[in-house]
Amino acid sequence: MPESPENEREMMTIPKLAVRVGKSRTLIHRLATNPAEGWPPPSFRPGSSRPEYPVGWFDEYWAQRQERITQGRRTDLERPTE
Numbered sequence: 001m002p003e004s005p006e007n008e009r010e011m012m013t014i015p016k017l018a019v020r021v022g023k024s025r026t027l028i029h030r031l032a033t034n035p036a037e038g039w040p041p042p043s044f045r046p047g048s049s050r051p052e053y054p055v056g057w058f059d060e061y062w063a064q065r066q067e068r069i070t071q072g073r074r075t076d077l078e079r080p081t082e
Helices: 014-021 025-033 055-068
Strands: 011-013 052-054
Touching: 011 014, 011 055, 014 025, 014 055, 052 055
Parallel strands: none
Antiparallel strands: 011 052
16 A cells, blocks of 8 residues: 655644644634534644644645635625525
């Protein structure tokens, strides 16, 4: 069986994920704990209480999230599509 790419097996804590995308730890923590965002359950290393998440999954999630953001554009004036 072929090996997974390195970043799919790699795990990172919330502070490291925040540095990875240049955002605050508070934002990443808020996203991770919001059930509507659909984050996977965290993993914990033995002896640690810091949750870790798969980097490959996070990279895909972040790219999709950035595509949905319409910063600076008003959407309340658009007519709803039927």
